[in-house]
Amino acid sequence: METIHIYHTNDVHSHLENWPRIKKFLAEQQERHHQKEEDVFLFDIGDFIDRWHPFTEATRGKGNIDLLNESHFTAVTIGNNEGVNLPFEDLNELYENAQFDVLLANFFQQNGSHPSWVKPYKIYHSKKGTRVGVIGLTAPFAHLYGLLGWKVTEPIEELKKWIEKVKAESDVIILLSHLGLNVDESIAAEFPDIDVILGSHTHHYLEKGKLVGRTLLGAAGKYGYFVGEVTLNLNEQKIITAKEAILYDSKELPALNHEQELSDAYFNKGKALLNQKVTTLANPLTSDIFHETEFSLLLCRALREWCNTDCAMINAGLLLGGVSGEVTVYDLLEICPHPINPCVVELTGKELEEIYWQSKDEGLVHKHIKGLGFRGTLLGVFVFDRIIHHKEVIFINGTEVDYEKIYTLALPDMFTFGHFFKDILPQKEKKYFLPEFLRDILKWELQK
Structure with missing residues (x-):
């Protein structure tokens, strides 16, 4: 008889407050099994990094x-936080010192x-x-990857394309899947030769795994709240x-x-590295989720100017605080941590006009948002640049709106993912600006 132990993490999202304890646990388990x-x-199933954290940024x-x-990980696959939240060169160099394999069958250069740093399987x-045999797959945000120079x-x-080749070379097949639970269940049903699917992306956790046919699914939630283990027993054949x-x-x-000091050290190291001056303000810029401020108007105007559009829209909840005096790169990360383009x-x-009036819905203003790149809490009021209303009439850049005319609107990409303004935005063609985040636009505006 043979016993194989597989430990897995996923969707840590740079929540390193849990990492010192996880690191110690993994080291003790490895030593115990080796004896x-x-x-x-050891496998990580993607979104291990997240640029909200100053150490990662x-x-x-x-x-x-x-x-x-x-921690001597064996291999990883990547998630969208590695894949579409880093500029091309940063991702291309991310794993240059990795002492583990990056397994990713559906990720390519444009050619x-x-x-060189990717293997489809090993x-x-x-x-x-x-x-x-271990193979990796990641969520196919094809358009965004294409804008960054990947395929x-x-x-x-x-x-x-790969399963028969892996099957011919393997006794056990493991899939590292940054695809989500529903997709994992479908794969288990369609590819019964896969013995274990380690899942992620949808932040689900499976306390004792889940069997779909003969395939065992495992998943460890998010933020390092859990570490997963799959144990396989094999006979002499x-x-x-x-x-x-x-x-x-x-x-x-x-x-x-000193656990807290260890996790604080990651944060403080990143903070020190980001202590680069952006500008010095004569007057403070304050934020308010429920009211339009000079600061939110500044960000909205910067977005319009950067995208060169007729008008722009943001939500005030994107600004998690204000700035005053000397402003650093770290300050901008702290108040605008979202990986939103x-x-x-x-x-x-x-x-x-319809979007403008929908944005006035109080339920939307007080809506709690999780995901979509948003790292705040409430959506907040909507703030507009070059859109105003007077006596129920909408004006675009000082001229009454023309219902037949085509206008260009700049907005955070989170509003185009199908959760807001559903009768209008999901059907529209979108032009995304990558790799810039909103805080990069804010830095650009303040430095002007």
């Missing part, structure tokens, strides 16, 4: 890669070849000679006789001495 001559694999994610190296060998393909089609999944709650793992849509005057 029993049992094989151990300052090192462009390379500091996070050092953490994975220190159709895998970059076969690992256990101490007893069992061949463990990402439809994951199921890519899996079809290298056939799996039992498999189980469990989760370890990070809060219940043994605490470290500028976007432009073309609208008729009639559609633009």
Whole structure:
């Protein structure tokens, strides 16, 4: 009999407050299994980095890669926070010092070849000679990857191309999937030769895994709240006789001495690296989720100017605080941590007027938002540049709106993902501006 242990993390999103304890736990588990001559694999299933954290922002994610190296991870796949939230060169260099494999079958350079730091799959060998085939897939934000200079393909089609080859070379097949639970369940049903799918992206957690047919699904939630373990038992013919999944709650793992100081050190190191002066303000700029301010108007105007549009719209909740005196790069990250890009849509005057009046809905103003790149809490009031109303009439740049005319509107990309203004925006063609985040636009405006 042979026992193989697989530990996995996913969607940590640079929540490094839990990492010191996870690091210690993984080290102890690896040592325990090695003493029993049992094989151990460590996998991260993407979105390990998130640029809201100053350590990640300052090192462009390379500091996070050092953490994975220190814990001796076997391999990772990437999520959208690595893939579409880093400029081309930063992603291309992210893993240059990685001491683990980056497995990603549906990710390519524009010429159709895998970059040097990517393998579509890899076969690992256990101490007893069992061949463990591991393949990685990531969510196909094809348009956004294309704007950054990469090419990402439809994951199921890519899996079809590789699965027979991996099967021929493997006794055990593991999929690292940054695709979401529903897709993982579909893959398990369609590809029963896959023994284990380690999932992510939708931040789901499976306390004891989930069997779909003969395939075991595992997932460990988000933010390092859990660490997952899958245990495989194999007989002498290298056939799996039992498999189980469990989760370890990070809060219940043994605490470290000076644990808070360790996680604070990551934060403070990043803060120090970002202590670069942007400008000095003569007067403070304040933020208010429920009222338009000079600061929110400044950001909205900057967005319009950057995108060169007729008008612009933002929500006040994007600004999580104000700035005064000397403003640093860190200050801008602190008040605008969102990985949100500028976007432009073309609208008729009639559609633009409809969006304007919908934005006045109090329910929308007080709406709690999670995801979509938003790192705040409430949406807040909507702020406009070059759009006003007077006696129920809308004016665009001082002229009464023409219902038949086409106008260009600059807005944060979060409003184009199908959750807002559903009868108008989802159907529109969007022009995304990458890799700039809103805080980059804010920096540009303040430096002017």
